[in-house]
Amino acid sequence: MSDAQTQIDETVKAHDVVLFMKGTKSMPQCGFSSRVAGVLNYMGVEYTDVNVLADEAIRSGIKEYSDWPTIPQLYVKGEFIGGCDIVTEMTLSGELDALFEKNGVAYSKEAADKIREANA
Numbered sequence: 001m002s003d004a005q006t007q008i009d010e011t012v013k014a015h016d017v018v019l020f021m022k023g024t025k026s027m028p029q030c031g032f033s034s035r036v037a038g039v040l041n042y043m044g045v046e047y048t049d050v051n052v053l054a055d056e057a058i059r060s061g062i063k064e065y066s067d068w069p070t071i072p073q074l075y076v077k078g079e080f081i082g083g084c085d086i087v088t089e090m091t092l093s094g095e096l097d098a099l100f101e102k103n104g105v106a107y108s109k110e111a112a113d114k115i116r117e118a119n120a
């Protein structure tokens, strides 16, 4: 594995929830990243953010790692979950709640319900 692949692999295995994004969770620099970070922030999920704009090798490396062409990318327990569209759909369908519950990731169900109510 290249250095970037090793670094990515170690990061997603060391933290329960990791979001590769443009910018940071407190200052996203792209609407798609902002949306996923916003959902996780609102749901009170503890997660590690990796700013791909800070490292070109990670920006290209994460696409190779997941075989997914875009950023953001959400990982739970080392597994690639999806980007903005998938995470949005999973939030609205309740699949994200189920995924967090299955993996013992703490989140606010009340906040998730509020997102669903607002988008009903």
Ligand SMILES: N[C@@H](CCC(=O)N[C@@H](CS)C(=O)NCC(=O)O)C(=O)O
Residues within 6 Å of the ligand: 022, 030, 032, 059, 069, 070, 071, 072, 082, 083, 084, 085, 086
């Ligand atoms: N439909 C995508 C939207 C994300 C997207 O299109 N990201 C683009 C623009 S931020 C991207 O990562 N392009 C490759 C790059 O900038 O390296 C999703 O669901 O996440």
